[in-house]
Amino acid sequence: MAKNNKELEVVRNLDLQRYMGRWYEIASFPSFFQPKDGVDTRATYTLRDDGTVHVLNETWSSGKRNSIEGTAYKANPNSDEAKLKVKFYVPPFLPIIPVVGDYWVLYIDDDYQYVLIGEPRRKYLWILCRQTHVDDEIYNSLVQKAKDEGYDVSKLHKTPQHDPPPEEQGPQDTKGIWWFKSIFGK
Template sequence: MAKKEMGVVKGLFLFRYSGRWYEIAAFSSFFEARNAVDTRATYTLKEDGTLDVLNEGWVNGKREYIRGTAYKADPSSNEAKLKVKFYVPSFFAIFPAIGDYWVLYIDADYQHAVVGQPSRKYLWIISRKSHIDDKIYNQLVQKAVDEGYDVSKLHKTPQSDAHPPL
């Protein structure tokens, strides 16, 4: 049986989405350090309507990061289907890595979000704060279930109370 099309946020305001987000939970992926803590993403809106992306995490006290650019997959659509282009080191790949970044859910105050992509291989639960209460977390996990994700692969990201510097 084919999986249903994912519901995607309509009318995402990138200026409100900009800023710092903390990774609360995610699926493991080959492009993120498996034992990273204090993982966060910072999005900065540019004049051309794209977002500068800075993804950071700390492994054994050392900062690891990657930079990129996010942009609407279809500029004429009001769906929150973005493409993210990461600039990987030249020894790693010849071309930038480009992936889908779909905002599947965001609360009205832009404080919590669920982000995935069409194959359902990647999933992130993110928040403006590094810690969220279990009730909100469970609601966000349920949003992922509703979109056909196997949340048994979801792991919580350790976030310390004293965050690394900007």
């Protein structure tokens, strides 16, 4: 197993334009800011004129659509490394507490169809794909890459995805309430 003090390898010269659009969460490390019973989790990225990225994260929990929006930007504009920062306001309806996280692209295929995302402390990991499902062979190779980078891949949890994915809108949860619930464990 790779040592955790080793610097993570990240993608260089990520083509942000090609990276935009919708990605489905295939697997992730469970995190406090996502509902534990979340399904059909996905992220939609839109490039803004100023070079920052609008982020829309959605998940369905108890039949309701939960969403949160944020902004992603390059941690160092002069670097060719795919190290981004993502800023969300918690809770979304009181934009006073910005939560900033690291979003490092560890691997992406040449066709920009699947991606491995992590961050330097190795507390979070995501496998995303343009489709709702990914071949086992590809999935296993991404898991192996994460392992090679020092991740404890036993914590990976596969995200249930439906085919076809849910419509754009479902019954909307009271925006942001699930953040409170998840943070305070209610």
